[in-house]
Amino acid sequence: MTDTTFAPARPVPVPIGELLPWAVFAGLILVLAIYFISAEEGAIALFNGMYVHEFVHDGRHLLGFPCH
């Protein structure tokens, strides 16, 4: 039995040079998205008003972020 397919080679890492730009730009946008769900118009606010806070209110409480 030739079972070479059952011994997969060690996984090949993704080159750092390819990963870095994605990590920086996508990472930044994704962290910003989490900020709007978790903290905007709570302890700190970029916008005036309470609409974002009130709209995601239940999700913020149930995800365990300090809401108000």
Added chain:
Amino acid sequence: MVGSLLLRGMIAGLIAAVLAFGFAYAFGEPEVDYAIGLEEQKAAAAGEPEEPEIVSRATQSTIGLATGLLVYGAAIGGIFALVFAWAYGRVTALGARATSALLALAAFVSVALVPQIKYPANPPAVGSAETIGSRTSLFFILLVVSIAAMVLAVALARRLCAERGAWTAGIIAGVAYLAVIAVVLFALPPVNEVPADFAAERLWAFRAVTIGIHAILWTVIGLTFGALAEARLEPRRRHALA
């Protein structure tokens, strides 16, 4: 390659968030309603005027909750995929599925479990408005420290692995992680702003739902992304096992 993994991570996050929404709506919303009822009772008893409703409860508990969970799910799924893209083939010799599952477990412990042990979720009516600044700072400080401790623990396990083998290296790194977390949890100031008349079992139910939501999110992300990433990274292995 990275773009394709990122997309798969965000899709896994969205799938996880849909399931988490079902759970949160069924088991979390009754607890939120209980807390808001209590809050309104107290305000009425104190003769305070009713607060204007910017967003209706019906919207908050459905579209609002879904938006919050979907955005959060897609975001953590995407970040998870980026961390995976670094860890795959570097941290262990494991395949895509196993790497994804282990990474999700590490994320659940460091992102959800550890911060929630010290600063558990609070329903509406718990927590005073004056301390939201300090409570938010403490929460995010603990979150960052917890993630950093996990990264260091994984780095320690990697270093020890060659000499002592994966099993012993894992135990040593795990104990080191627990020791660091124990010290940090002990050192950070406690927050306790639960009103005396808030039913203990309702508070416990609320906090259990929070842990449950995170457990659903990370389990589904870990398993779904593992399968999606394997299809992209290891098409040969898929054939071999089929």
